[in-house]
Amino acid sequence: MKFVDEAPIRVEAGKGGNGCLSFRREKYIPRGGPDGGDGGDGGSVFLEGDASLNTLVDYRFTRNFRAETGQGGQGRNMTGRKGEDLILKVPVGTSAIDMETDEILADITEAGQQVMVARGGWHGLGNTRFKSSVNQAPRQTSPGQEGESREIKLELKVLADVGMLGLPNAGKSTFIRSVSSATPKVADYPFTTLVPSLGVVRLQRHRSFVIADIPGLIEGASEGAGLGIRFLKHLTRNRVLLHTIDMAPWDDITPAEAATSIVRELEKFSPTLVQRERWLVLNKLDMVPEEEREARCQSVIDALGWEGPVYRVSAINGEGTEQLCHDLMMRLETMKEEEEANPELAEIEHQTQLAMQEEARQRIEELRLAYRAKKAGKTLEDEDDSDDDDWNEDDYDVEVEYVK
Numbered sequence: 001m002k003f004v005d006e007a008p009i010r011v012e013a014g015k016g017g018n019g020c021l022s023f024r025r026e027k028y029i030p031r032g033g034p035d036g037g038d039g040g041d042g043g044s045v046f047l048e049g050d051a052s053l054n055t056l057v058d059y060r061f062t063r064n065f066r067a068e069t070g071q072g073g074q075g076r077n078m079t080g081r082k083g084e085d086l087i088l089k090v091p092v093g094t095s096a097i098d099m100e101t102d103e104i105l106a107d108i109t110e111a112g113q114q115v116m117v118a119r120g121g122w123h124g125l126g127n128t129r130f131k132s133s134v135n136q137a138p139r140q141t142s143p144g145q146e147g148e149s150r151e152i153k154l155e156l157k158v159l160a161d162v163g164m165l166g167l168p169n170a171g172k173s174t175f176i177r178s179v180s181s182a183t184p185k186v187a188d189y190p191f192t193t194l195v196p197s198l199g200v201v202r203l204q205r206h207r208s209f210v211i212a213d214i215p216g217l218i219e220g221a222s223e224g225a226g227l228g229i230r231f232l233k234h235l236t237r238n239r240v241l242l243h244t245i246d247m248a249p250w251d252d253i254t255p256a257e258a259a260t261s262i263v264r265e266l267e268k269f270s271p272t273l274v275q276r277e278r279w280l281v282l283n284k285l286d287m288v289p290e291e292e293r294e295a296r297c298q299s300v301i302d303a304l305g306w307e308g309p310v311y312r313v314s315a316i317n318g319e320g321t322e323q324l325c326h327d328l329m330m331r332l333e334t335m336k337e338e339e340e341a342n343p344e345l346a347e348i349e350h351q352t353q354l355a356m357q358e359e360a361r362q363r364i365e366e367l368r369l370a371y372r373a374k375k376a377g378k379t380l381e382d383e384d385d386s387d388d389d390d391w392n393e394d395d396y397d398v399e400v401e402y403v404k
């Protein structure tokens with residue numbers, strides 16, 4: 001699942017410093033010549049690729065960027081100081097588009113790569129420059145030029161780092177609402193979320209990650225029940241899965257049963273996906289009387305034989321969610337650092353993703369064939385049987401792209 005993170009910003013390069021009008025004035029040198037220095041160039045604005053960033057969320061908070069103006073020239077032929085360039089750090093993969101002309105100004109494909117998006121104004125010339133054999137005392141100077149300014153749109157295709165997994169109604173969308181600025185629909189009935197959506201969780205400047213809300217999964221999904229498994233495919237690209245469990249369900253299913261049923265479905269879908277890093281998120285604890293909480297949480301942990309991370313939260317009032325997001329951020333950063341230090345790990349990750357996607361593809365293909373066979377059988381039995389099954393092949397291979 002890709003989504004396009006966008007941020008419109010305004011960049012303004014610095015104006016060039018003006019040239020100076022000045023004559024040498026010294027004792028005993030009655031008619032000193034011109035000595036007005038040139039101005040300094042205005043600073044330019046650059047984009048620079050930064051591997052540690054993965055969203056454009058920071059650019060939603062500050063939108064105007066201005067590089068420094070060049071200083072004016074001075075007497076004694078002193079050149080003005082150049083305005084400082086402004087370097088805007090962006091994630092690798094960012095493109096910058098001029099909003100007026102639709103021209104692509106920059107495609108940042110590597111860390112450290114710099115591309116200018118607004119050129120600083122040229123410096124003005126001091127009067128010294130205008131001296132000639134016929135004009136020994138020019139009074140002419142030139143002004144510094146304006147810097148370029150542009151409205152640009154930054155665009156980045158992002159992949160979710162974290163994926164939500166759980167039964168319908170577990171509180172996945174509520175969680176995303178509470179930790180990001182995304183606002184997926186929340187309601188007290190199953191299958192509220194029908195298509196995946198993404199939210200950006202921003203901890204602080206330059207630290208953010210992307211989380212995917214996918215529709216709930218139910219028992220039998222791998223055989224096509226509910227919304228089926230079509231959306232599980234998206235989870236194959238996430239680094240950490242949050243298995244969310246409703247600890248105060250309305251129906252008869254216990255949290256422990258709910259938890260194990262999801263794992264069974266995952267196993268059927270992709271044995272590699274089930275091995276992925278998964279964290280348990282025990283949700284809606286505000287609904288459980290305090291004295292029962294620990295036993296209920298333990299029942300889920302025991303049922304799963306769980307040894308991984310466990311978080312006890314209440315998505316609706318944000319209890320425990322901050323710590324969870326903090327730990328997720330740390331974990332994602334560590335993974336990235338480890339992969340940078342050891343390219344072998346990155347290759348293993350790549351192969352794992354390919355394996356999961358292949359398993360997903362096969363599983364979906366099996367379902368497709370089963371569906372076709374069923375449909376063919378039906379047609380033989382009864383020519384008029386209307387096709388009430390809502391299998392739509394397009395649903396299975398779509399790469400959903402979200403523009404926010």
Ligand SMILES: Nc1nc2c(ncn2[C@@H]2O[C@H](COP(=O)(O)OP(=O)(O)OP(=O)(O)O)[C@@H](O)[C@H]2O)c(=O)[nH]1
Nearest residue numbers: 168169170171172173174187191192193216315316
């Ligand atoms: N009391 C309480 N209610 C919650 C909590 N989290 C979610 N809910 C409620 O549970 C219901 C379902 O929440 P959603 O966020 O829509 O659940 P979901 O997992 O996204 O469900 P689907 O989209 O259907 O898969 C809503 O009525 C929420 O208000 C919580 O921590 N405490």
Ligand SMILES: [Mg+2]
Nearest residue numbers: 172173192193
């Ligand atoms: Mg939902």
